[in-house]
Amino acid sequence: MIHDAKLMAELAAAPSAPGPVPAVLENVSRRAILGGLGAFALALSLRDSARAETKAEEPPKFGADGMPNGWRDDPKVFIGIAADGTVTVTNHRSEMGQGVRTSIALVVADELEADWSKVTVVQAWGEEARFGNQDTDGSRSLRHFFRHFRHAGAAAKLMLIQAAAKQWGVPASEVTAANHVLTHAKSKRTLGYGDVASAAGELPVPARESVSLKDPKNFRYIGTGRIGLIDNRDITTGKAVYGLDTKLDGMLYALVARPAVYGGKVVGFDDSETRKVPGVVKVIQIEGGEIPSEFMPLGGIAVIAKNTWAAMKGREALKITWDDGPNAGYDTTAFRKELEAAARKPGKVVRNQGDVDAAMAKAKTRVEAEYFVPHLAQAPMEPPAAVARVKDGICEAWACTQGPQAAHDRLMKRLNLPADKVRVNVTLLGGGFGRKSKPDYVVEAALCSQAVDGAPVKLVWTREDDIHHGYYHTISVERLEAGLDDKGMPVAWLHRSAAPTIGSIFAPDPKHELPFELGMGLVNTPFALPNVRLENPEAAAHVRIGWFRSVSNIPHAFAIQSFVAELAHAVGRDPKDYLLDLIGPARKIDPTEIGDVWNHGEDPKLYPIDTGRLRRVIEAAANGAGWGRKLDKGRGLGIAGHYSFVTHTAVAAEVEVDAKGQVTVHAVDIAIDCGPQVNPERIRSQMEGAVVMGMGLALTSEISFKDGRAQQNNFDGYEVVRIDAAPKVVRVHLVPSGDWNGPLGGVGEPGVPPVAPAIANAVFSATGRRVRQLPIRDQLSA
Known part of the structure; x- marks a missing residue:
């Protein structure tokens, strides 16, 4: 001290x-x-x-x-x-x-x-x-x-x-x-x-x-x-400074033409027309294209100019020959079929309890389903941006970054500078959602400054750059099978999760999800089940996989909470009551005893899975929504609960599906138990934001690839929820638990995972049509 x-x-x-x-x-x-x-x-x-x-x-x-x-x-x-x-x-x-x-x-x-x-x-x-x-x-x-x-x-x-x-x-x-x-x-x-x-x-x-x-x-x-x-x-009042707002005297501006395919590289380029654009100062090649990429630049050709417009026009004028590399044939439609095939065969066992095969053979009823979640882009409203000045052996950067130390370390490595000669200043971030924890854009800015004798350079990603060259949330196929007894409850539970891993950007194609991904709602499924087997088939990565708000909790929660509602329907039960029965009585589960060696990095004795708390948030969301009330034709209620980031959350959604199959979310009740509530105003705000973001995942958002290239360009193709689609009513229920001497939970991410399955379950309640792939888009229009 x-x-x-x-x-x-x-x-x-x-x-x-x-x-x-x-x-x-x-x-x-x-x-x-x-x-x-x-x-x-x-x-x-x-x-x-x-x-x-x-x-x-x-x-x-x-x-x-x-x-x-x-x-x-x-x-x-x-x-x-x-x-x-x-x-x-x-x-x-x-x-x-x-x-x-x-x-x-x-x-x-x-x-x-x-x-x-x-x-x-x-x-x-x-x-x-x-x-x-x-x-x-x-x-x-x-x-x-x-x-x-x-x-x-x-x-x-x-x-x-x-x-x-x-x-x-x-x-x-x-x-x-x-x-x-x-x-x-x-x-x-x-x-x-x-x-x-x-x-x-x-x-x-x-x-x-x-x-x-x-x-x-x-x-x-x-x-x-x-x-x-x-x-x-x-x-x-506009006085706050974000990454895009940063200005230094004598600053130049840069944009980069990056390979359209992950792992692609520049074979050659002609910049003769670019150099004719008024305001263009210099054109340089940025080395990159290695797989795994970690947090380093993808490579490409940078255009440095006196203003952003000149940099844009200069980049448009470049003539580049690319080698698209090993991922040139990546097609998400075909890859989905590969994932489905993998999920239908035995995979690496990551949790095994009892004898699933024997119990399944004796079950009165068997139910199975597959669920699909596409790639997603974080798409923060402020795209990646950084200013760097590299002069006299010193690098100073200003960036909207979630990981300033990570940026510092990558700048040291790429510029070959000692630690005390690099400084990263953190601006406000206009959104992050995990994208800005990867500082490739900060390194790009520094390389551009180095190339112009230390003049400060602001490097900006356009929205198209952000959509085409980002770190994407993984694509996923989840297959679930259950054997039910004569009371309609599962005696056997099999779940196979097939998804490329974030570990693929750090090591050569691990093909299996890492422990922290498996611990995001898969191996720690907190149901009272006598026989459980969870498997993780191989899945190769063909794009940069990166953190996205709530990460692998999204596909796991969507599949599991949707499947629970399907089981309830199969046996004629109320989905909320069935979910509570499946969770079982209030008890505290040591995550490490059911296969979760990660537990969000926390001591399992301080942070057990508390099914009593999970039950309470489900009941709070259901009560807030008036669960069980009679609704008009075409309207339905759906519910989902989830445990993530050592916090328990639940969502009840009321939706309407019109004659054309368009989904309107009228009201959402979201309940959270994060332990002691330090700043309730911010918790409410985070839950409201999670509802809107989760709606986007459920209804509109998807990144698809063909010939290795992202098919969406801007918000016209990669749709986030517009303000007119937001629910007229969002009720946040802060469920208290613990005391100020007890552990706190997370808040920023846990609200997202239960939103999509709650909406999908509500669609089934309204129409009798089951949603098993996201986003819903026009699936209901037929």
Whole structure:
């Protein structure tokens, strides 16, 4: 635990360089942050946290065998207090609409007993050794750091109390802190936080065991839902800086012509017409095309110009000869048939309980079905963008990135620079959904700057670039078979999941899903089943597979929750009641005992699968939707529940299907139990967003390939849900559980997986037609 005024000076000074996200809100000056070198600047190391909470804090890095290596953990949080009392909280996670800057600050402010109007936030650049892990994914920012932020705020408050007590010559036990004011009741003396900031900064950070946390009943900000986005004014007035907004003096602009097929390479090119375009400065070749690609560029030809338009026209004028490489024949229609064939044969067994074959042979009834989910693109509203300046052996980048440390490391590798000569500044992100955790676009920007003698270069991906050259959610075929007894309940359950793995971008074609993919709703299926066998057939990858919001939970939840509704119909049962019976009584399941060796990186003793909590969210969603009520012809209710990112969620959807087969989603009830609710306002917002995104997966979104090429170009082909299709009613049910000493769950991703199966089940209720492939599109128009 250290006192680091130099760090706070760097953080406050960083935004004055062109481009990074403004660290200070409109009503707080940068000068006020520092208040001179005498300001209190506290850097609280939190490395003594429970390893069980942080051991998986870095996403897997894969070795030659395709398996994850170990993780590092050294999370830190920083608090600065200026002479005028301004509290500056350093945010080490990327803000992309989920409100993490606000949530981190409010946790610190509550334990610090700070006046919220005097709290501001600065954004950490990418430096894991200083700030701890910064990869913003896996729905874990507060899950892993909530207690650490509380402790940091409480420790800072204690140091202020000690400084005030020393100044007054009284015992620290007689000094209290509340709303930015230190008080000695006996003498009726008071001091503001800024009055003792300098003195407090000279004190040693108190030992962890000497710091007391607040009684939760005294929380002022945590759990109240009263705090809006700390940078909402800047965002809504256009003052906030996103990756696309970054500007540096003398900046050039670049676009890249990339291979249309994954693994393709440039054979030759003619740039004579490009060089005639007014404003074009230089044309360079970017090496790439290796498989596996990891996070490095695909390769291609970059056009660097004085403005974006010139770069666009210059790229259009290029004449390039391509070698399409090994994936030139990739066709998703044909590949689907390959996956179906694989799913109909035995595959690698990933969970085996009882004797499925014997139980299936004796079953009274057998039911089987196959489900298909296509490739998906993250398609954030702000496509990938970065600015880089590589000059005099130093690289500095500004990027809308979910993984600044990952970007830092790839820049080091590609530019052959030492760690201290590379810096990645994090801007706000106009959406991410996993795409911006892969920093290939940051490396492209740096290579372009290097090619023009260090001039800063802004590299932008167009929407077509984003759709054609991204990291796609995997394509999947899920085959399920069940044998039912005379009461209509499964005595045998077989599930085969065939899908290319994310591991294929790290190692040569592993062909089997990795443990963390299998642990996303497949091997940890929490049903009370006597005989279960889960298999993972081989599936090759022909495109870059990448993280997508909720990842493999999407195909697994769609298939399983749809199949449960099919079983209910087959035996004449209510689908909600049948689902609850299948889940069984309330109990806590150790995920490792049913084949999940990952468990979202968490200690299974702290984070078991709790079927009681799963039951409660299903009941909450059903009750909110008025389950069982009579509906007009053409309308139906559907329900689905799911466990992901150590959180339990459920969705009940009411849909209408008209005579032309068009689906309208009228209302959605979504229930979530994520344990203690730190920022309820943000939880509601995330669930509302998950509903709309899940609707897109259910109704319209699909990426298909032919001759190795993505067939969609922009939002006219890759359709996301438009505002007129959004439900008129979305009810979010926050189901409480646990206490503030218990574990927190994730929030950003768990709302997505149950949406599509709930809609598909509602379509069946309305029409009697079963949806087994996504998106629905015009399947019901016949």
